[in-house]
Amino acid sequence: MQSTSNTTTTKTDIIFDRKTIKEAVVEIVSDSGEGAQKCGQSLGAISAKMGNGVWTVEIIPAEIQPPARSKAGASGIRVRMGSNKVTNMGDHADIVVALNEQVLYGRIDQNAYKSGTYLLIENKWATHTPETQKAYEESLAQFKELGYIIHEIPMEKECLKHVSDARKGKNMWVLGLLCNIYDRDLEIAANQIKYVFRKKSDKIIQSNLDLLHAGYAWANENLPMHFTIPSRLSDEDFVVMNGNEALSLGVMAADIEVCSMYPITPATSATHAMAETIESAGGIIHQAEDEIAAIGFAIGASYAGKTAVTITSGPGIALKTEFIGLAVMAEIPLVIIDVQRGGPSTGLPTKVEQGDLLAVLYGAAGDAPKIVLAPSTIEECFHYIILARKLADSFRSPVFVLTDANLATGVQPFPRPTIKPDWFTGPANQAPWKKGVKAYDWDAETGLSDRPIPGQKGGMYTLTGLAHDEESHVAYDPSINQRAAESRSRKLAALHKTLKVPVVNGSETGDLLLVGWGSTRGAIEEAVERAREKGANVSSLHLHFLSPIEPGLKGIFSKFKKVMTVEINYSDTIGNPLITEENRRYAQLAWYLRAHTLMDVDCFSNVYGQPLSPIQILKMMEKQLDLTLID
Amino acid sequence: MIALQPDFCDIALPEGEHYSIEDYASSKARWCSGCGAHTILNSVQKLCNDKQLPPEKTVFVSGIGCSSRFPHYMKTYGFHGLHGRAFPVACGVKFRRPDLNVFVITGDGDCCSIGAGHWVHAIRYNMKMVVLLFDNAIYGLTKKQTSPTSPFGTVSNTHPAGSVLPPINPIQATLGLPNVSFVAQTVDWKPAHLNATLKKAFDHPGLAFVRIVQRCPIWMRDSYEPTVKDPDAITVLNHENGIVLDEKALKKFRHVNEHDPSDILKAREAAEMVKETTPIGLFYQNKEAIRYDEYGAHNLGTAVEDRIGAINSMMDRYAI
Numbered sequence: 018m019q020s021t022s023n024t025t026t027t028k029t030d031i032i033f034d035r036k037t038i039k040e041a042v043v044e045i046v047s048d049s050g051e052g053a054q055k056c057g058q059s060l061g062a063i064s065a066k067m068g069n070g071v072w073t074v075e076i077i078p079a080e081i082q083p084p085a086r087s088k089a090g091a092s093g094i095r096v097r098m099g100s101n102k103v104t105n106m107g108d109h110a111d112i113v114v115a116l117n118e119q120v121l122y123g124r125i126d127q128n129a130y131k132s133g134t135y136l137l138i139e140n141k142w143a144t145h146t147p148e149t150q151k152a153y154e155e156s157l158a159q160f161k162e163l164g165y166i167i168h169e170i171p172m173e174k175e176c177l178k179h180v181s182d183a184r185k186g187k188n189m190w191v192l193g194l195l196c197n198i199y200d201r202d203l204e205i206a207a208n209q210i211k212y213v214f215r216k217k218s219d220k221i222i223q224s225n226l227d228l229l230h231a232g233y234a235w236a237n238e239n240l241p242m243h244f245t246i247p248s249r250l251s252d253e254d255f256v257v258m259n260g261n262e263a264l265s266l267g268v269m270a271a272d273i274e275v276c277s278m279y280p281i282t283p284a285t286s287a288t289h290a291m292a293e294t295i296e297s298a299g300g301i302i303h304q305a306e307d308e309i310a311a312i313g314f315a316i317g318a319s320y321a322g323k324t325a326v327t328i329t330s331g332p333g334i335a336l337k338t339e340f341i342g343l344a345v346m347a348e349i350p351l352v353i354i355d356v357q358r359g360g361p362s363t364g365l366p367t368k369v370e371q372g373d374l375l376a377v378l379y380g381a382a383g384d385a386p387k388i389v390l391a392p393s394t395i396e397e398c399f400h401y402i403i404l405a406r407k408l409a410d411s412f413r414s415p416v417f418v419l420t421d422a423n424l425a426t427g428v429q430p431f432p433r434p435t436i437k438p439d440w441f442t443g444p445a446n447q448a449p450w451k452k453g454v455k456a457y458d459w460d461a462e463t464g465l466s467d468r469p470i471p472g473q474k475g476g477m478y479t480l481t482g483l484a485h486d487e488e489s490h491v492a493y494d495p496s497i498n499q500r501a502a503e504s505r506s507r508k509l510a511a512l513h514k515t516l517k518v519p520v521v522n523g524s525e526t527g528d529l530l531l532v533g534w535g536s537t538r539g540a541i542e543e544a545v546e547r548a549r550e551k552g553a554n555v556s557s558l559h560l561h562f563l564s565p566i567e568p569g570l571k572g573i574f575s576k577f578k579k580v581m582t583v584e585i586n587y588s589d590t591i592g593n594p595l596i597t598e599e600n601r602r603y604a605q606l607a608w609y610l611r612a613h614t615l616m617d618v619d620c621f622s623n624v625y626g627q628p629l630s631p632i633q634i635l636k637m638m639e640k641q642l643d644l645t646l647i648d
Numbered sequence: 649m650i651a652l653q654p655d656f657c658d659i660a661l662p663e664g665e666h667y668s669i670e671d672y673a674s675s676k677a678r679w680c681s682g683c684g685a686h687t688i689l690n691s692v693q694k695l696c697n698d699k700q701l702p703p704e705k706t707v708f709v710s711g712i713g714c715s716s717r718f719p720h721y722m723k724t725y726g727f728h729g730l731h732g733r734a735f736p737v738a739c740g741v742k743f744r745r746p747d748l749n750v751f752v753i754t755g756d757g758d759c760c761s762i763g764a765g766h767w768v769h770a771i772r773y774n775m776k777m778v779v780l781l782f783d784n785a786i787y788g789l790t791k792k793q794t795s796p797t798s799p800f801g802t803v804s805n806t807h808p809a810g811s812v813l814p815p816i817n818p819i820q821a822t823l824g825l826p827n828v829s830f831v832a833q834t835v836d837w838k839p840a841h842l843n844a845t846l847k848k849a850f851d852h853p854g855l856a857f858v859r860i861v862q863r864c865p866i867w868m869r870d871s872y873e874p875t876v877k878d879p880d881a882i883t884v885l886n887h888e889n890g891i892v893l894d895e896k897a898l899k900k901f902r903h904v905n906e907h908d909p910s911d912i913l914k915a916r917e918a919a920e921m922v923k924e925t926t927p928i929g930l931f932y933q934n935k936e937a938i939r940y941d942e943y944g945a946h947n948l949g950t951a952v953e954d955r956i957g958a959i960n961s962m963m964d965r966y967a968i
């Protein structure tokens with residue numbers, strides 16, 4: 018934390034010597050169900066409203082009710098707030114509020130804290146039972162040894178002054194505490210509480226407001242650390258939301274009327290977000306009996322009308338594979354959203370991984386070319402759905418949008434999109450079909466064709482997943498299959514021709530180029546920036562179109578001594594038992610780029626299920642470049 | 649599509665437009681000679697003609713199998729999709745297109761095995777469509793494997809010593825499902841009954857499930873021939889609210905039972921007769937069952953301003 022001193026007057030008129038800092042990373046961790054996430058989300062929203070850059074990331078245990086006071090049970094949230102735009106979760110937490118000391122072990126294991134991190138720990142466990150007392154004392158001793166600065170906080174005791182069940186109110190008391198520590202505007206905080214509890218009674222709202230003020234006052238009197246994070250208010254309108262909420266708004270703004278899904282973490286919350294609004298926005302969510310039915314239904318709706326969407330995660334993609342092949346074969350426009358989670362199999366349902374890229378690109382019988390996009394920010398989660406729908410229509414093709422658990426639950430402010438009437442296409446075309454035009458009138462150069470929609474007189478054809486000719490007649494002549502496959506593939510080439518060469522972040526030549534895709538962009542670019550400040554000759558490139566792949570990569574790569582992907586998925590590490598240059602399995606984008614460019618693209622990846630932090634990437638670069646990049 | 653209401657199925661034909669049987673016929677059917685599918689195709693084309701369905705407003709959705717080739721032989725819109733998955737596609741087609749006449753063509757493997765989960769839920773969705781289960785009690789296209797409806801002991805390529813499990817009774821299974829609204833059975837070789845059944849099914853306001861006992865002369869000749877030849881093998885379920893045959897046609901059947909299709913318990917009883925005879929007719933009908941397609945169409949044609957307004961007010965919640 019960089020700091021200078023200044024003096025601030027808070028709403029309660031208490032004078033502090035506040036340190037001005039550029040940014041802070043705060044965590045609230047607890048057992049499941051104690052409202053830590055609500056507390057952190059509110060802190061994030063309040064900070065965003067004050068004009069700070071914000072990124073929040075949820076800390077989610079795999080089980081809904083893991084054992085209380087356990088390492089595996091760590092549930093909570095990290096909030097990173099700063100004077101500038103914040104694009105990732107940052108490195109180590111500066112202040113952690115823990116509703117019990119045991120859950121901290123889960124985070125310590127994940128290297129979330131550093132020597133000097135403040136731990137603000139609920140002290141009721143010191144007197145709760147003999148067992149908790151023993152565990153509490155042992156843990157605190159260990160934490161001290163690790164260099165953490167400990168403050169024992171009587172949260173329960175203080176909350177009980179205001180509510181009878183402290184479990185239900187502690188989170189808002191903690192919010193008050195943090196608002197004091199970081200000089201958050203109490204009026205904005207109060208409005209946030211009113212918003213969060215808008216469906217609750219006035220009595221509940223009032224008691225939460227009381228807790229907020231109580232927490233604020235307690236910190237004021239009892240804690241020594243007080244900071245302020247200057248912000249830049251802009252004239253532009255901003256919205257603050259997570260990636261799944263952005264996806265859901267994108268679906269509706271993209272003129273998609275049917276969203277067909279089967280619940281799966283971490284995708285489902287996108288449909289939760291849209292459920293209240295979609296019907297007044299002219300659409301409907303269909304909760305199907307399984308993922309196969311979900312995509313089948315979406316395909317049926319697309320075939321007979323406007324392009325539909327299906328939304329899922331890895332295991333759902335596996336089930337949908339056969340239908341995806343059909344959508345490619347029969348050229349049915351469709352948007353498929355894959356909010357990736359840890360795999361294979363049920364994997365890490367709540368954790369981040371970018372593990373579906375190759376499955377999505379190649380997981381089909383035969384050759385099944387389709388368009389694959391990967392938004393890299395929350396804002397792009399919104400805009401890419403609109404892009405995907407347009408591409409699906411223009412290219413008569415399924416279009417994938419790959420996001421992940423990090424984007425799904427990460428919260429970030431971005432400029433409020435203006436919804437344009439011309440994004441809405443009106444009803445499906447029902448004009449008589451053009452005489453003499455075949456159902457698949459493949460353009461010789463682009464492979465593109467218009468599709469007849471049921472209801473169009475004279476356009477009748479039978480769509481089939483069998484190899485077929487221009488009239489959708491079953492191909493009994495083998496040359497038809499070759500020609501049709503060429504046409505479908507050529508559509509990607511036609512789209513490729515319209516793409517621009519991506520822009521390198523940093524200089525266009527250097528010692529090392531990091532290549533990423535999806536949610537890792539913020540961490541990669543921050544790491545590159547910090548490394549460049551230390552004199553390292555590194556740059557990064559972030560890909561948004563994965564199929565067709567963006568043009569000019571070979572030219573870009575050739576200007577760097579080394580090219581390396583940074584991804585959250587599995588790759589072998591040379592030096593591990595039995596792993597050699599010959600048998601090493603690479604990260605997914607690395608495989609793909611190696612094949613595409615015939616260049617030696619290395620990779621840095623892992624499957625800890627955590628978003629990448631800049632410091633992890635910096636450490637890797639220190640090794641690669643033999644430089645010191647971390648203070 | 650924008651201003652269409654759910655009752656738009658009976659769209660008035662433009663003045664002077666008339667469709668002949670040939671207007672519904674596409675390429676020559678490639679089924680084996682003697683296959684029951686040929687007569688079903690004729691009967692369906694007759695239905696389209698009798699009802700004067702505009703071909704462009706009619707969609708046949710099928711799965712994979714011999715029977716599922718059906719859409720290719722109709723000059724309407726068709727969707728020959730994946731094995732077992734006709735139901736979800738058909739439901740997706742109908743969801744936002746109340747104006748389309750939707751038919752599902754499915755085989756016994758397609759519906760009762762690989763697609764069984766979708767079958768259960770399609771019955772529950774009860775969207776207006778006609779479902780024709782072509783039940784030849786064998787896997788035809790893949791050359792004689794046991795089907796879930798193969799009679800116990802059926803000799804097939806997967807069970808050369810005879811099948812070892814009792815079959816599913818699709819009528820009984822369907823009658824056991826929630827929100828079921830129309831269940832009928834007919835046979836491909838009694839055209840009068842087949843025609844009358846299809847007509848009744850088409851007029852039903854919901855999902856009409858019709859199992860058609862179908863001859864497969866290649867793989868199942870021994871199994872069907874006795875039924876086809878034996879006048880005692882069939883029992884007609886007769887009722888004024890059921891499949892109504894004219895007197896002459898009815899007289900051709902030796903066994904006629906009165907059965908009231910409004911009584912689901914009696915319907916389930918009648919479905920059990922299958923062990924001794926093949927009951928044909930309408931087992932059950934409930935015109936009041938909840939229809940998911942009505943829900944699907946309820947907000948069709950929402951004005952763009954209203955749509956944008958709704959999205960913006962959701963966005964307001966995230967505004968800072």
Ligand SMILES: Cc1ncc(C[n+]2csc(CCOP(=O)(O)OP(=O)(O)O)c2C)c(N)n1
Pocket residue numbers: 712713714715716731754755756757758759782784786787788789790795
């Ligand atoms: C996913 C998948 N599994 C298996 C098949 C192979 N297959 C095609 S049709 C069929 C069964 C056909 O039997 P049925 O549904 O009774 O129809 P019929 O051919 O008798 O009309 C099978 C197993 C397939 N096409 N797709």
